[in-house]
Amino acid sequence: MSTATVSDFHAAMTSAGGPLLGDVEFQFLRDFVYKQCGIALSEQKRQLVQGRLLRRLRALGLKDFAGYCEVLRRDPEGELGELASAISTNVTSFFREMHHYDLLVGELLPRWLEAKKHGGRLRIWSAGCATGEEPYALAMVLAEALERTGSKVDARILATDLSPQALEHARGGVYTLERMGGISDERRRRWFLRGEGRYEGAACVHPRLRELVTIQPLNLLHDWPMHGPFDAIFCRNVVIYFDKPTKQRLFDRYAGLLEPGGYLFLGHSESMYGLSDSFELVGRTVYKKKVS
Numbered sequence: 001m002s003t004a005t006v007s008d009f010h011a012a013m014t015s016a017g018g019p020l021l022g023d024v025e026f027q028f029l030r031d032f033v034y035k036q037c038g039i040a041l042s043e044q045k046r047q048l049v050q051g052r053l054l055r056r057l058r059a060l061g062l063k064d065f066a067g068y069c070e071v072l073r074r075d076p077e078g079e080l081g082e083l084a085s086a087i088s089t090n091v092t093s094f095f096r097e098m099h100h101y102d103l104l105v106g107e108l109l110p111r112w113l114e115a116k117k118h119g120g121r122l123r124i125w126s127a128g129c130a131t132g133e134e135p136y137a138l139a140m141v142l143a144e145a146l147e148r149t150g151s152k153v154d155a156r157i158l159a160t161d162l163s164p165q166a167l168e169h170a171r172g173g174v175y176t177l178e179r180m181g182g183i184s185d186e187r188r189r190r191w192f193l194r195g196e197g198r199y200e201g202a203a204c205v206h207p208r209l210r211e212l213v214t215i216q217p218l219n220l221l222h223d224w225p226m227h228g229p230f231d232a233i234f235c236r237n238v239v240i241y242f243d244k245p246t247k248q249r250l251f252d253r254y255a256g257l258l259e260p261g262g263y264l265f266l267g268h269s270e271s272m273y274g275l276s277d278s279f280e281l282v283g284r285t286v287y288k289k290k291v292s
């Protein structure tokens with residue numbers, strides 16, 4: 001007797017809204033996404049996943065989700081970024097959670113630049129940088145601090161994400177004026193070039209910011225090519241999708257890459273409570289690596 005369920009039957013059919021996501025394929029996607037991205041998809045997410053992946057199916061010329069699962073089996077690495085982009089959100093903004101930037105400008109950058117004035121490197125990692133607003137905002141405050149102090153410290157920002165579309169946007173460095181709401185007029189004038197022609201209504205980040213930011217693809221669950229140490233890691237609004245063991249492993253690895261006394265910044269709804277002994281809470285969603 002066939003073990004196919006009603007949902008499997010529906011999955012094979014195409015309706016006006018496109019193919020349906022059946023039990024077998026949804027279970028495959030859940031296992032795949034959990035193993036590769038640390039994201040635990042509940043049964044309630046089935047409709048959402050189905051809706052969000054339809055465009056991807058069309059782009060690949062596939063008629064059903066079984067075909068899409070086959071693509072993932074054949075080329076897991078190649079398709080992972082697209083899948084992750086479809087099911088997670090890239091929502092971000094310039095100077096989101098301004099209190100983190102206030103801490104950097106008022107306390108951390110002056111302290112680091114003073115401590116490193118006779119040599120040493122200053123490194124900040126924007127892990128889960130989405131479309132680039134976070135690393136470029138960090139680059140603005142870093143460039144201003146370097147200018148203000150006349151410092152010649154070797155300072156750089158690493159920006160990584162899993163989503164190929166988000167990284168392409170970040171590399172382009174072009175933002176519509178609506179997306180620049182969080183930036184003061186003074187900073188807009190200083191750090192953006194007004195778009196013309198087909199870029200009318202948009203602005204492009206200043207070359208000095210590009211110089212400070214290195215953009216790379218990276219899945220936080222996979223091996224990391226860099227060795228650190230970092231003075232600060234911004235991993236904001238990323239771990240919200242991860243389950244507890246995935247967060248624990250990630251925070252341990254961050255502790256391994258941070259300088260003793262280095263800082264980890266999380267998003268407004270994220271916490272390290274009960275997940276790691278390597279950090280102490282020193283501000284609103286700001287953690288400091290303990291000096292052992």
Ligand SMILES: C[S@@+](CC[C@H](N)C(=O)[O-])C[C@H]1O[C@@H](n2cnc3c(N)ncnc32)[C@H](O)[C@@H]1O
Pocket residue numbers: 036037038084085088089090091092093096127128129130131134160161162163166218219220221235236237238241267
């Ligand atoms: C909501 S955005 C946060 C952007 C920015 N950090 C902020 O707070 O505004 C979350 C980003 O995390 C990325 N992401 C999710 N899981 C990831 C993983 N396993 N490895 C790397 N990036 C991941 C997504 O692609 C997305 O761009």
